Amino acid sequence: MQPRNSRLNSSALRGAVDLAAVKAAGEAAQKAEQARAERARQAAAGIAPDPSAYPLVIDVTEDTFETEVVQRSTEVPVVIDFWAEWCEPCKQLSPLLERLAEEYAGRIVLAKIDVEANQLLTQQFGIQGVPAVMAVVAGQLVPLFQGAESEANVRKVLDQLILVAEQRFGVVGGAGAPAEAPGEAGPYLPEDPALAAAHEALDRGDLGGAIQAYQNVLVEEPGNTEAKLGLAQAQLLRRVEGLDLASVRTAAAADPKDVEAQLKAADLDLVGGHVEDAFGRLVATVGRTFGEDRDTVRVRLLELFEVIGAEDPRVTAARGALARVLF
CATH class of the missing domain: 3.40.30.10 (Glutaredoxin)
Structure with a gap:
């Protein structure tokens, strides 16, 4: 998680x-x-x-x-x-x-x-x-x-x-339990100033700035997991800006083969905490599509995996379902 x-x-x-x-x-x-x-x-x-x-x-x-x-x-x-x-x-x-x-x-x-x-x-x-x-x-x-x-x-x-x-x-808890010594937990902000700037842009709602800042970090450090996760979240938040939940769900239900409608619905599912629904929707859409449409949906699903984290069991299960559909 x-x-x-x-x-x-x-x-x-x-x-x-x-x-x-x-x-x-x-x-x-x-x-x-x-x-x-x-x-x-x-x-x-x-x-x-x-x-x-x-x-x-x-x-x-x-x-x-x-x-x-x-x-x-x-x-x-x-x-x-x-x-x-x-x-x-x-x-x-x-x-x-x-x-x-x-x-x-x-x-x-x-x-x-x-x-x-x-x-x-x-x-x-x-x-x-x-x-x-x-x-x-x-x-x-x-x-x-x-x-x-x-x-x-x-x-x-x-x-x-x-x-x-x-x-x-750095939130340790311990209400009513033995106290932790100050500073034992890791700090929230990273020491890397470039990554810190990216987090700060995301924190203040500057999604465009955050996306660019995370991308800048990844140019220098392609394997930076923190930057990959931050970029995935910033991109997700930007995609759902201005979307109307009811309209998106109606369009997705009306045409299961409408790739764009399914992508929008999956984004809103994930933002709303319905992780399995988002993954299941896109896996099913992969199974219904071919060529460029299929690849578009597959890539979006991988991006949503980044948002949740590779070790999350829901991601593991969805990866297995995706593999079964693809192969």
Whole structure:
């Protein structure tokens, strides 16, 4: 799992989640570092954390989302469980997530959102079915999975999330757990100034500048994985600018052989967190097309693999499906 998805801005509740309007990641990382430093100071002084100040499972509403999820995500990865009372799989998954949140002892916080009571949030996140599980780390949205999963798979996803949060964003967590020493986690921004400039352009919504900056890095370092991932995300965000979700879905459903319609729908699927749907749509389109059209769809699918990350099991599964269609 690679954290190459949308960032949440501070006005997320006042309109649709805008993937190009980026909340400054440097500010989020700084807050996380300050929080870790304060916990380390308290630990050094022998001050035990107050468990009641760090609830590990919280019910979140549209009114509390900014504080309980976005702001809290600067200190600890926040896993979001979108659920509904009528959802039978939710009755299995939600208790599992709650138990694991307690077991992980502050390395994650679980935010529960009732989709029926919070329909604005449901629309903003593009939730089309429950259960749906996402995470927010340092203000950045990371889709995790949709539907019920086994405990082993959920543990694997959470372990990956924690690793990414520490290595990529410097968000360690530890609410109510032993404090980390300041500076132990890796910094958010890379030391390479060219790559830092590319990230900063992406963070402020300058997609054209970000694309050019990432391409400049790749000219000098063709194998730079970070630049490849950043470029893939910037290009995706640029492609979905101005697209109307309803119109795109209608066009794609009306003509499964319309390559351009399927490409647009797959982009929006991925941005909305429906990773398997995006991959499945393009694999199916590859199977229906020939010549240049087939190659165009295949290349786009490979680009979306870059956005998610080569090690993600959904990418592995889609690569296998693509191979079966091609060969």
